[in-house]
Amino acid sequence: MAFNENGRIWFNGKFVDWKDANIHVLSHVVHYGSSVFEGIRCYNTKNGPAIFRLKEHVERLFDSGKIYRMEIPYTVDEICDAIKETVKINNLKDCYIRPVVFRGYNELGVYPLNCPLEVVIAAWEWGKYLGEDAIENGVDVGVSTWRRMAPNTLPNMAKAGANYMNSQLAKMESLLNGFNEAIMMDYGGSVSEGSGENIFLVKDDVLYTPHSSLSILSGITRDSVTKLAKNEGIEVKEEAIPREMLYLADEIFMTGTAAEITPVRSVDKITVGNGKRGPVTEKLQKKFFNIVEGEEEDNFAWLTFID
Numbered sequence: 001m002a003f004n005e006n007g008r009i010w011f012n013g014k015f016v017d018w019k020d021a022n023i024h025v026l027s028h029v030v031h032y033g034s035s036v037f038e039g040i041r042c043y044n045t046k047n048g049p050a051i052f053r054l055k056e057h058v059e060r061l062f063d064s065g066k067i068y069r070m071e072i073p074y075t076v077d078e079i080c081d082a083i084k085e086t087v088k089i090n091n092l093k094d095c096y097i098r099p100v101v102f103r104g105y106n107e108l109g110v111y112p113l114n115c116p117l118e119v120v121i122a123a124w125e126w127g128k129y130l131g132e133d134a135i136e137n138g139v140d141v142g143v144s145t146w147r148r149m150a151p152n153t154l155p156n157m158a159k160a161g162a163n164y165m166n167s168q169l170a171k172m173e174s175l176l177n178g179f180n181e182a183i184m185m186d187y188g189g190s191v192s193e194g195s196g197e198n199i200f201l202v203k204d205d206v207l208y209t210p211h212s213s214l215s216i217l218s219g220i221t222r223d224s225v226t227k228l229a230k231n232e233g234i235e236v237k238e239e240a241i242p243r244e245m246l247y248l249a250d251e252i253f254m255t256g257t258a259a260e261i262t263p264v265r266s267v268d269k270i271t272v273g274n275g276k277r278g279p280v281t282e283k284l285q286k287k288f289f290n291i292v293e294g295e296e297e298d299n300f301a302w303l304t305f306i307d
Ligand code: PMP
Pocket: 039, 167, 193, 194, 195, 196, 197, 198, 216, 217, 218, 219, 220, 221, 222, 255, 256, 257, 258
């Protein structure tokens, strides 16, 4: 992942140079984690750059903001347009887009509503999140000792900066223990999600994923995979998954904007299936990449072209 420091960043409605997109150290967000954000990918299809599920991402940004009483001073359409402009002005094709809404500088104290709301959109090139060969060969994951936030603590349905303190604990632990990624349990001890991905298991040709009440972020890639699977006639069950199912699954994969669809080859050093990417994972990956790369008809209307 490399930033293009010659790029331009959309900052409260205007483009500024990369080096000028700064905030004060006493901004509310720096002290209390008061931000909501999105991660969105743009793909260089054969018909030009196209953003994957732009509207759904921007709507989730507004939903995250609503939970935290953040009244974003733009419409969904205005933010969608600003995102397209950001990709265009930076001449990007394959890229990752990061809109972030945060509480800025005015006063400090937990109460946030006297601090101004700032809206920023940046974009840069970002390759495969879990490593170049991960999409084919999979990753080794470990179950984290850290659990996902319990209900009524930090809302998992908001994609808020503060939630990623929990993700960071799990991610650091997993990497320091020699894994590529963590899987967290929910407060009740059933499977929840990764530090930045949702999780799917295949057992006897049925696809399982934790229900939205199990402390997950309702991923847009998760939703896309569910739709693709149903379209392929694969049964999808959203339910509570016991930890040990991770050891007994035929296939496991993780989904997310950054991770896309990444197979899991071991959990806690126990090999998943035969240790190779399974047929259901491969089939769904193929469908997904064919659509986002413009090789197959976009029947779900998931792509927003830049031009
Ligand atoms: N869970 C968490 C904690 C995440 O950070 C992400 C990445 N946004 C996901 C799930 C996957 O969501 P999406 O597919 O919308 O990127």
